[in-house]
Amino acid sequence: MDLMEAGSSSNVDTNSSDNSTSKKMLNRTETMLVAFKESQLIGRENEKSDILKLIANEDSRRCEVICLWGMGGVGKTTIIRDVYQSQELIGNFEKRACVTIMRPFNPQELLKNLAEQLECKDVEDLVKQLEVKKYLIVLDDLLATTEWDAIIPYLSPTETSSRIIVTTRIKDIAKHCSKNSEYEKIYELKSLGQNSARDLFIEKVFDRTTNLNEQYPELVEQANLILKKCKGLPLAIVTIGGFLANQPKTVVEWRKLNEYISVELEMNPELGTIRTILMRSYDGLPYHLKSCFLYMPIFPEDYRIGRGRLARRWSAEGYSRAVHGRSAEEIGASYFMELIRRSMILPSQQSIHSAKGFNSCQVHDLMREIGMSKSMEENLVFTLEQCCSVNTQGIARHLAINGNWEGDKTEFESIVDMSRVRSVTVFGEWKSFFISDKMSLLRVLDLEDTTGLSDHHLKHIGRLLHLTYISLKGCENIFDLPDSVGDLRKLETLDIRDTHIFMLPNTIIKLRKLQYLRVGRNSYDEDVSYEEELLKAIPEKMRNRLCLLPQCLLFSYLLSKYRDDLKIHDRCTMMCCSILPAFAMCLDLYGVLVPRRMRKLKALRTLGVVNIGRRGKDVLLDIKGLDQLRKLGVTGVNKGNGKELCSAIVGLSHLESLSIRSEGKPGLCECLDGKFSFPETLQSLKLYGNLVKLPGWIQGLKNLVKLKLRSSRITEHDAAIQVLGNLPNLAFLHLLEKSIKGEEVYLSFQQGTFRNLVVLEQSMGLYRRLKSVKFEQGAAPKLEVLKFGLGTYIDSSVLGLPSLSSLKEVVKEGGISETALAFLRTELAEHPNRPVVKTV
Structure with a gap:
């Protein structure tokens, strides 16, 4: 069960009385009955099937540990109890036992409970029986690795095909428990999908199949608001649904609950179970994570919060501090990931553009209510x-x-x-x-x-x-x-x-x-400049004949037309302080000009995007002196400063991320050529601009994890793919708009290449066709996500998908045709991983 006592102490309390333990077990059982009245699962059929397969897998002839993890209230106990009682398993094991771990943690009491269920005389007899019997043991609600370490010596793996199932809220605990298994068997239980959540809610409120739209149309809006707050959390849906089942089915009553949900959670005993369980998740946090979690109510409901933004704010507030060579921001980022692993915050998306995992998070509405309440108290x-x-x-x-x-x-x-x-x-x-x-x-x-x-x-x-x-x-x-x-x-x-x-x-x-x-700006179209975007509405013949002043007057007109939110004073400021000077100096507006002597900012770890198109040599001399840089972005690269740029980068021994951009033509062509040994620390590289061919130094980036190319117009793409395929640690490859030259593109991923590639994104651009994409047997053995970008046309010429043994998702941006969808589903139908086809 996801109900937890305060704290996560794993100390042995041998003085705990039998009466006290029995009372706690009784209270816990009552809580379970309140929260989950029905034994049947709603909306969890696929998850149950997956877990049963993990348990029943006969490939291993030794004891295996299977770990189920997820946030409090997501239904781990409910599903594992259903699995435990499943007819498919009853005949497969000689002995079975299911134990809920109580707090304070007492390993002797737990082992005594196991011995009783497995009909053993005592703990010593339990150990002997487990050596020869095939058994199934469920350990529900593990809170600390020390708890597992105290138990496992008595349940040591045997030669029998026994199974131990562990439920926990924390991913790291799940990994710790399964680390000695032959195969890592970790299963994350996520919130219910929209349809399943709605079905469960209706079942709890009406105790029967009900068409809400037809029978209670006046309640639909309020029902949707309730489900939005629950965000697929079964505990919340079941508890609130059970409460509403005993209330008048009126808009007034349901609106009242929606408006005062935080008060109801705190004061209403029927809804108190939700708060109790979620509060135990908070109480189990170490002090430093409590402070970070109580910071979250700053952000509005449903707000997507960036990892970097949080980490830097925590650093500024003193919540994280530099230690052992790691910056305060890096420590803050680790706190972010730890809160996700503990299910206190939810990843809003696992960005396929990030080698560091989750880029942003959201807070479950009900968990946010807990945070707001505690934050106000303090x-x-x-x-x-x-x-x-x-x-x-x-x-x-x-x-x-x-x-x-x-x-x-x-x-x-x-x-x-x-x-x-x-x-x-x-x-x-x-x-x-x-x-x-x-x-x-x-x-x-x-x-x-x-x-x-x-x-x-x-x-x-x-x-x-x-x-x-x-x-x-x-x-x-x-x-x-x-x-x-x-x-x-x-x-x-x-x-x-x-x-x-x-x-x-x-x-x-x-x-x-x-x-x-x-600093700098993002573009709507990475292949054109900011000025070109403003000029798109102007006929080309007229555009070429405009001198500087008429162009600026025209921009003023466009601003008045498309930026009506700007006052006249602000439009004038924009013209005089931004557009006019930029035109006078022939600058793009993605980067920013920096003053001389920037080398004095010795603490800089992130700098970009800097325009090196003017005073390039002086700027690059300054950059060369910033020896603590981890991340650098530059634009305005040309033949006159390209070599100096590469020379400056060579000296940045801590550099991890590099972005280089140059507008239009010739762009980056011949700007980055030469024999350079870039820092071994470099993990992420973005090259935006006309390259024609890959710089030779790319093949020396042995630790490169992520590469993004856009508007590169690579002509010899077979040779380029071969070079990239030999990079030993490349995990994320993004071939974006116009990265490959040609209206019809043929790509071949050969056997033995891209050994660690996890994500491959191919986006040829609007109306460009991937004539053929072929994956040979043994190519990209770890590829999990294959993404096709907006406007990229795909059909049956995508070959070799069944050979991608680790494939989990095929993603198509901007929709997909019925023909392409049917083809992909046919190709993936027999794949053992059952990859899904998604559109975004």
Whole structure:
């Protein structure tokens, strides 16, 4: 069962009385009966089948450990109990036992319980019987590896085909338990899908098959809101459904539950089971993870939170600190992954563009309610929303402003105790009084995607001397950073991506603690420049005849037409401070010009995207001096600075990620040629621009994990594929738009190549055809995800899919034709992994 006592202590408590243990077991059983009244599974048929196959697998003739993990309330106990009682297993084992691990943990009591179920005299007799009998043992709700280590010597693997099933909330515990098995058998139980969740909810509320749309159409909206809050968590669906089963089936009652769900969870004994179980998950966290989890209510419901954003904020707040050569951001990223492994936060997606796993997360609505409640108790997070009462006094450390709050300055100052505020995060519309000189302890100013923020709002930002983290990412009305930013001597993170800033102030070189500097813009089309995007609406003949001034006037017209959110003053600022200077210096706007003497920022670990098109040699000399760089992005590469760029990169001995870009033609052609030995630490490489052929030094990147090519126009693609196929650690390969030259492309992945490739993305671009993609037997033996990009046409010329022994997913971006879908399903029908075909 997913119900856990507070803490995760694994100390042996030999003084625990039998009465106390029996009472706890009785309470636990009652909780199980409240939460799961039915024995049948709804929406878990496939999962049950998978687990039965893992147990019944006769390939191994020794004892095997099978681990089932997932967040609290996801239904691990329910499904494993159903599996345990399954008719398919009853005749396969001589002895069976199922034990729920109680807290405080007492291994002797647990072994005594096992002995009784297996009809042994005592623990010593239990050990003897397990050596000769084929047995099935379920250990439900393991909380620590030390608990497993205390038990397993008595259940040591035998020569019989016995099975031990472990359930746990934590992935690392599952790995620890199965590490000595012949085959790693770990199964993650995820939340129910939308249809299964709805079926389970209706079953619990009405105790019969009911068509909600026909019989209770007035309840559909409220039912959907309830299911949205439950997010497929069976415990929540069953408990709330059981509660509503005894209430009037009216809109008023269901709306009341939706509006006051947090209060109901805390006060209503019928719903208390949910809170109890989820609270035990929180209570089991170590102290440092509790602090990180209580930070999550800053972000709105259903908000997708980036891993890097969280890690850098935690670092700025002091929640993570550098240790043993690892930066505070790296430690924060490890906390992020640990919270995912403990199922406290949920991965919003496993990005196939990331070699580091999950790029972002979300918080389950009910878990977020727990976090909000605990955070308010400890005066950590205060959320200012449209419904915020004037009588509420915000004394928390972290201020979050959600939506377009309509109060004025007087009201704001009466609500918020500015002297206590350590962080300000704005989601929605900006107002000038959201930051104040009174916020003397402010460390974090996170204004990502805030609307209405203009340059003059930041004029005096240098007065906030404790600022460690600033994000203006996505603030499209920002064109310039004030010189006063140089006064922020404690600043570690400055993120100004997707603003209209194209030049950094000279004072930036005063920020000697700056570690993370992200600048420049993303493009809607990576193959054209920002200026070209604005000019798309202009006929080509007219475009070529325009001189600089008329072009800028035309841009002004386009801005007034397509950016009606900008005021006249802001449009003028954009023209004078961004577009006009960029045109005058012939710059693209993906990168940013940096001042001289950037080499003084010795703490920099991330820098990009820097435009080296002007003052290139000086800039590259500065970059060469930044010997702590882990991540670097540059644009404006040409034949005049390409060799110097490569020489600078050679000296960056810690570099892990590199992005190089050059607009249009000749682009990168002949810019990166030469014999260079790039750092052995380099793991990620992105090359955007006209290459024609791969640089020779790529074949020397023995530790490269991820490679992304776009607009490269590789002509000799067979030779290129062979070179890439020989990179020993390449796991992620993205061949994006125009990476391969030709209207009809033939690709062949030969036997013995791409030995560690896990993800392959091929996106030829709109209306370009992959004439043939062939995987020979033995090619890419670890490939799990095969993705075809937007507009890429695929058909029966995709050959060899059955030979990809590890394949799990075939993904098609932008939809797929019925013909292609039928072909893929036929190809994959007999595949032992049962790969799925997805469209995104």
